[in-house]
Amino acid sequence: SYDLTQPPSVSVSPGQTASITCSGHELGHKYACWYQQKPGQSPVLVIYQDTKRPSGIPERLSGSNSGNTATLTISGTQAMDEADYYCQAWDSSSVIFGGGTKLTVL
């Protein structure tokens, strides 16, 4: 089975850049998506097809995907960015989620 691995937690100071990685075998050959989930809320799509942002998602969130790693980058991190982030990709006709990363804004 195909697995996506994320660090359990990432910490960042306000105004700094946070990078959350998602690793999988030849992930760069697939499309990666990212979801943000705040406590008690449903997940929200923040990046799709590696680099695209849905309308309403701030430009400070960006994505990349190459080799075995997809990365979600949050520039100028704000307190409102504190949340759990999940990567997602397809393995044939099945959907795979990463284990999630808790982003803490200190």
Next chain:
Amino acid sequence: QVTLKESGPVLVKPTETLTLTCTVSGFSLNNTRMGVSWIRQPPGKALEWLAHIFSIDEKSYSTSLKSRLTISEDTSKNQVVLTMTNMDPVDTGTYYCARIHSGYPLGYFDYWGQGTLVTVSS
């Protein structure tokens, strides 16, 4: 305006069958570029994809749960139904339905329901 809403029992007993309904609006289940998926999340844990349906002929299931799951749709009611047999306490969690925009390999979940918490306990 696209919306999805989950409904079903809050509490089920071990060994029982769970039936969840996702009622959608703002898009058509006849649009085969759009599908509906079920995703669950145990308390404090990660998201887990369960199944999706794009049409009566295009369904897919989680490999680990395939023997217990059935997904179907009633386009006249704008509903997608998931059944999960032989429920166990480890199946406790929040169950979400979400719209999939496009299928493999481009697809992504662009709209999510609010989720419904299902507890499995005797």
